[in-house]
Amino acid sequence: MTMIRVLVADDQVMVRQGFSVLLAAEPDIEVVGQAANGLDAVAKAAELRPDVVLMDIRMPELDGIQATRRLVEFEPAELDVKVLMLTTFDLDEYVYEALRAGASGFLLKDASAAELAHAVRVVAAGEALLTPNLTKRLIAEFTRLSPRSRTSDRIDDLTERETEVLSLVAQGMSNLEIANHLVVAEQTVKTHVGRILVKLALRDRTQLAVYAYEIGLIRPAGSRPRSPGFADQRR
Template sequence: MSTTRVLIADDQVMVRQGFTVLLNAEPGIEVVGQAVDGIDAVAKVAELTPDVVLMDIRMPGVGGIEATRRIMASPAVTTKVLVLTTFDLDEYVYEALRAGASGFLLKDASAMELAHAVRVVASGEALLAPNITKRLIAEFSRMSDVPRGPVKGRSGNLTERETEVLSLIAQGLSNAEIAQRLVVAEQTVKTHVSRILVKLSLRDRTQAAIHAYETGLVRPGGY
């Protein structure tokens, strides 16, 4: 089994040390470094190339959003960013997702939830399943000043089935749940997801979900 390498970026030493202890106790996960702020996080990612960064949003100087944006600016980057926040409706979380984060996690998450989140994000999935995440994305998409128009034109090159899959991704469904909903094989769903990302030039499922909200395919507050 391959080891998932993690970098923890947080200005609070107790948070960094606590998460390090929790994650190092999990099989298949290794904390390879710690960063004290955004600038340090960007430098450590370049140096250590971790699979996942646990990124605190609110840090002095360069915060987590800008650090995420800088890390994800390179097309060659393979590191995934998992945002850490204290509040479930942190006003900055949506912007972090738009900057390239693959999901978010509350700082009071249990060891099991933390390890699960790291594994989900490392595998290339977006951490979108919890209802709270769906609510957050919907709310901040509604508040975003990015114009939302009809899906035609921005997503018009998708097939009818791909559009349906994109809508379900935005609702927070996993590949297995989408397969069950559409009564198809999970591998078929994975193929659809891959084609959606390629056609829309999107990085991952989180970006796909945001695209669905911003183009009006899924309306905030109701699916």
């Protein structure tokens, strides 16, 4: 069994210790440390090399967004860590910025022990967005309210099938769900996702979803995608 190494960062002692106890009870998860603020989280992540940092958004000295940005700016050879943001409200105004900063997903603080463990495993595996319905609603809302900052030029480098896969990823589908939808092998979907990440120079599936919303490939109000007709293509 491969152990998932987790660092828990939260300025509230009870929350920090509570999540640590819940995660430590899982047979495939090891809590390697705790951090009381963003600066502490960055320092301990560099020292302990966790697979996942469970990161509160609001912390003193350095908030979770800035801490996340520092972590993902490390060279992959130095530190390859996924950040799972913790928030009290599912439409917290800071969550969208955290996703743009490089967080792999977010989790509500009132999540159950099973939801917490599942979220950590999903983020560690890089398989899918966390809580797809909440994530889609969050991204759609904040993309609607904020001006688009990304260029869409790079999407022209994608094939029609890759563009379709990108759209489905942005809708919160897992690789298996996309494979079933397109009637292809799951490994084929994994290959497409890997190529899309390389072509768009993005970190993970969450950033793919943010990108798709920002360039208008997926419309917040459910209007037509940027390239009408591509979603009807079938292999």
